[in-house]
Amino acid sequence: MNQTKELHKWSEKRRIFHSTVFPLFLLFLMFSVRAIESLEMANWYWLGIKPLSLEGLLGIITMPFKHAGWGHFFNNAPSFLILAVCLFYFYRPIGYKVFFTIYLLSGMWLWLLARDSWHVGASGLIYGLASFLFTSGIQRRHIPLMAIALLVVFQYGGLVWGIFPTHGFDTHSWEGHYWGTLAGLVTAFLYKNEGPQKPKPIWDEPEEPEEENPYWKQNAEETP
Numbered sequence: 001m002n003q004t005k006e007l008h009k010w011s012e013k014r015r016i017f018h019s020t021v022f023p024l025f026l027l028f029l030m031f032s033v034r035a036i037e038s039l040e041m042a043n044w045y046w047l048g049i050k051p052l053s054l055e056g057l058l059g060i061i062t063m064p065f066k067h068a069g070w071g072h073f074f075n076n077a078p079s080f081l082i083l084a085v086c087l088f089y090f091y092r093p094i095g096y097k098v099f100f101t102i103y104l105l106s107g108m109w110l111w112l113l114a115r116d117s118w119h120v121g122a123s124g125l126i127y128g129l130a131s132f133l134f135t136s137g138i139q140r141r142h143i144p145l146m147a148i149a150l151l152v153v154f155q156y157g158g159l160v161w162g163i164f165p166t167h168g169f170d171t172h173s174w175e176g177h178y179w180g181t182l183a184g185l186v187t188a189f190l191y192k193n194e195g196p197q198k199p200k201p202i203w204d205e206p207e208e209p210e211e212e213n214p215y216w217k218q219n220a221e222e223t224p
Contacts, residue, residue, distance in 0.1 A: 023084035048120035060107035064122035076122045083129035094195035102128035105183035114175040124180030131184025142198040
């Protein structure tokens, strides 16, 4: 019994470790880019996305690592870490597929359909992760995943206003938020039959036929 508990604890620790190491690595890269820019007094705007331009095509991959300033970085960092860890913990079998699908879809759509300006930051990815966790949690009707969906609504419900071109967004990429949200929604439907699912009720499982006892079968054949 104790050995089983120890194995469970070890398995849980490994799961937590694998759920945090990749998001922390990406966050470290984001911090490093911002720190180097700050120390060198540089502006690596070319890491962002500039729609429909060859020079902005690289940003589909590099945009999340470039932030406009320390305030921008610290606004994004906690949300990114929490949402990414939730994704890799609760959707472990498909976590990387989901993450990179959102990553690429949101970036490509932003490059194709946005204002002619430089778009930077991890906000689109954050919106995509929040959108996926909410949509997929409701979709799968599995209590732990639905709890995460409700947590996303409670903690990040205000994000919904970020997908509209409201006042103040002339200096922010509301398009990045919009396409990130749509990418998360589409990804939830793409992978709805993969990964964790709601367990089937016990009474829905077909009953296995009872094995016939060979002793009674033999006696029955010998009885005149």
